[in-house]
Amino acid sequence: MKTPIQFQLNGEEVAAFAESGANLLDVLRESIGDLSVKGGCWQGTCGTCTVLIDGAPRLPCVTLAETCVGKSIETAAGLRRGPDLHPLQHAFMERFAAQCGYCTPGILMAAKALLDRSPNPTRAEVVDAICGNICRCTGYEPIIQAILDVARGGDRRRA
């Protein structure tokens, strides 16, 4: 049985027919085709698929898709406005905060959730914001630095 689901994705109205009981991650990737959302576990334990639902960080892989009807969802695909990158994207580039790049979209969204709510976080708050996201490559430090760069007033070049 399929259920019609409609919500806002990065500001655009989207709709899909989802398998009953489907999780939001599969709907975003398979039905709607937003491939910026990566799947890492389908268990709610790695944070790779992190998106924002009505401004709050959530894990689509353990979110029942039909609970999202009428909600506003933000993904990494919506971070950039036309040719202009989001400050977080600039900062991640400047700090070389990505290696394989698979966890990057989810971590960017986790970081955005933090900065949207508190623009000037402490290091501890940054660490907490990404603690649900597994990164196997970087050792986290460059990611923390990149987020702090934005908090400190932007993605200025490193000396």
Added chain:
Amino acid sequence: MLEFRKDIFADERDDNLIEIGQPTQRQDILGHVTGTSPFYDDHRFANLLHLKILRSPHAHARIRSIDDSAAARAPGVKRIIRAADVPVNLNTLLSLIQFGKDDEPSLAADVVRYKGEPILGIVATSERAALEAMALVRVSYDQLPAVFDVEEALKPGAPSVNPTYPKNTFEYYGKYDHQKLRFGDVESAFKQADLVLEDRYQMSPIEHAPTETNGSIAVPDTNGRFIVYTSTQALFFSLDTAAKINAMQSNQLHFIGGTVGGGFGGKVDTMTEPLAILAARLTGAPVRYRFSRHEEMQFGSPRGAERISIKDGVMKDGRIVARQVRAYFDSGAYTRLSSYAVVKCVAHIPGPYTIPNVHADVYCVFTNRTPATAMRGFGVTALDFALESHMDKDAVALGIDPLEFRILNAYRDGDMKAHRREAKNCALIECAQVAAEKANWPLRDEFRRLSSRQGGGPARTGGAADRARAPAIAPAAAPPQPMPQRVAYERPTPAAPARTPPTPPPRSAPPPPTAPTPAGSTHGAPRFSSVFGTRRR
């Protein structure tokens, strides 16, 4: 966070370069931060089918019967793949370089040898449909005794894990159950040593834990070819393995990798491609075979555990005069890459130190656990843990500063290594000096003044090589020299003794019916046969 010491070895380096040494941005970074880098699973196909694998719940059991009739009738199920459907259902990864015998089935036919071993595949319209059908498969087993400890596995009467290697050890050169290293004479050196220290170390298995699990999508292409989108770390390795198992010509396969969501050694094994291709051939539709996180954690090959015993003979003045190593690699139920790691491990003994008498026996042992494979630092990581822990104990026992003890024994240009090659391009002493300075680790002046480029030479091993078999490099051949070596890289010299080629052991599996020996043409394979005596016809 990161600084350079360009002053060291400056005379060996050309610093008049334009692009080399620049912190140029990664070519792939924009794709990464915008979520547009193409990973294997970022390709969409109409009517994509999904392959799920029924795995053994037992570590060792004989399969009495399999009833998949109900599963075959379950909604959404397109095809069930059994062992008999696999064209060449016995393989070993390194057959591509003629190393080792085929010992691992893609799908277990009669016996399962580790918990999680694939038994049958279900191809369905959704992963959920495949999983629901899987719950309907009835398999009955006769459980068999299992062994999980490397040393237990070597005892007489231990359960035999892998019929290709019934004694539970990989076979080297068709005659040995381990890889040897013999340099000098450790026994007499232990007698002369002021102090002999022995201890045992145990590495843990490690999961690679890439954020992207192993997976691939096989898509029927025009003209009988198949396009395979894959997470592999080794494109042709996987292509040739998939071709062999499917008895296909390698040019029938078009492998497309791209960005990989982390590998660390866990994506060399080609665990999904062969069956995804087979499923696509049997159904005529695109098929995705993607490990679940649970599968990746428990049934994807881990870094194997090693058990390493070290015996050192040291003198009061701090010289290590003898080192004996006995190590067991836990390969799990099948070989995969552990046999190779054993040789790499032996090559690494005794570590970056110049020791005149070295003796090692390293075993690749089969147990009833998930087959192990390569991981970052393969064959060396565990040995370094053991060696460097033991170095610390040596230093403590001698009352010498642990770092000075290492510098004292560090290998230098011109030294003779235990595998009978001249040490060149060494820099261990300099690393120790620089790190010590940065961390305010007090080193005495004489240790701050030492250099990798001075004071080395065959004499430091007391001509040990001569006392053992013929030295590869005549002591006269290479006087210690402070300047960079002319020779591009180490080579066996003519002085090396000629060896009679070992006799080939019986072959383990019949050749693939239609498949040409897949990689023979592409991997310089014949050369390896002389090394490992496992030439395939």
Added chain:
Amino acid sequence: MSITVKTFARLADAAGALSSDRGARFLGGGTLIMRAVNEADPTIETIVRSTDPSLQHLSVSSGRIELGAGVTMGAILAERELGFLHPVARAVGGPAVREAATVGGNLFAPSPYGDFATALLALDATVTLAGGFGQRELLLEELLSRRERGAALVASVAFKRPADDSFRFTKVTRVHPKGIAVLSIAAQLPLASGRVTGARIAYGAMGQTPVRAKAAERALEGRTLDAAGIAAATAVAADGTSPADDAIASAWWRREILPVYLRRLLLGTA
């Protein structure tokens, strides 16, 4: 056969649907149920959910605190008045999980999960169950003792607001800041002229469900919170616990460090 999802405007109707369908599970935050659904858990045929606003109800009066079962850890962290519970809510997963994980769901999270339930146990919370035929109250302790047996749909939890600074919580993890519990300890330590009266201490991950530390509670009665005063309590800290070996820690280590962390919690050095 795919999953059926039934959504009810009234919680009572959801309860009715649950009790009449053995293959039905109630969807809280999804972190437990959706994972099982993704893994095609054959025991789940129906997902029951409710949009009843009472599930989100959150009231903080001077004396009493009520939390609807659907209140998330995120909602608790957003509520100033519940500051004493923030360390507990923050101990549940990372930010994304906190936004989903509910008070009700945490009561059913298998060990070593369930840190919030551990805190509620120390707070002597009562639980209101929704039923097809009206609601009924019971002690959280009772619910936990029989939670493995059969479906109960929690509507809300309630507890007396603890006296200022009388509530303490600590969670021991291997990974920081987000890690599942080696163990967690919640304690309500009312003081009368410097002496403990009617302490309630609960442990997480020291048994199949969160458990009371009754021996330690008794040993604290009338004592002062200093090294001498708490010695008797820490001596019996592990009494009545039955921790398990798991991927995080062995039962042995859990027992060994429990008294250490209880002492640190009581002395305020944890």
Added chain:
Amino acid sequence: MAKHRGRGVATINYPVGMNLGGDPSQALVHSNPTGKFTVALSSIDLGQGMKSVTRQICAETLGVPVEDVYVDTADSDTGPHCMGSFASRGTHRVGNAVITAAREARAVMLEAAAEELEVDPGDLETDGKGSIRVKGAPHRSISVRDVAIAAQFKQGKTISGRGIFLVPLSDVDPETGEMSPATCYAHACLIVEVEVDDETGEIAVLKMTSAYEIGRAINPKLVEQQLVGGSWMGMSHALYETPEPYYPNTRDGPRDFNEYLMPGPGDICQHDIIVLERPAPDGPFGAKGPGEMCANPVLPAVANAIFNAVGVRINELPITPEKVLKALKARGGGAAGASSGRAP
């Protein structure tokens, strides 16, 4: 409650490339008609930076701006054979193959330029900015773009090159283990400071200081990525990770990222890294491979630091708090002052 600090050290080396050699890699380099170059590889970038490193190596060899080079990887139809991305072989093996291919392409590029400028190719040099000029007479120059157009449409030359790099396979003596395992080795020394809680066995890694000798850092930022990420993984192997917590018993294996333990962002520490460069005679511009070895020294250094802190030796990985606590209790509890090493 007592917390004890300690320091430990380890020094290691690491072989570059597949053991015994015999692991070839190929590369193709070609220019499009407007002087932009493509490197075609079947090699894999799994995050280590293969695309970026080979791109810089190609640009340096050709003598063109790095922006004018694009590396296309991981396609078995268009990329020639590569053994794969493992054994720290990418930079060394593939890098060398790219140099060979780029040299061949550069030679044709200079020939074509020479024909246009009517000079001898030997008199030409690249400026690395997109132009080719006569040595000593910089005013006589031509852009790579114009050279490519001329080569393609006027001279009928293909500005392209093929490269392969192979370390010949070494034999192994079954009796003595005599062999040539590798052609060059990277080196490292790592010093780590830890704090151990002698009541719980819990370990905090406070600081790492390391020196890595990697031949040549093709790109210092990519090297930093490997060394920082690798040392985190080393710390993880030392203290946290295993899919079999009760090895060799196989029970209680982790199934997810909550149960599989790795250091979180709250467990990491400052790491001061110093890079040394002793070029490998056969490395691309002297480069070796830092990818794997960077994790290795951390494991023993941590074990040695724990001994330095509380005087117990843990020989079994991972060094969990409970193993430390068991050892402390076996020794009578509490922390005897470390019997060795210097207190930090």
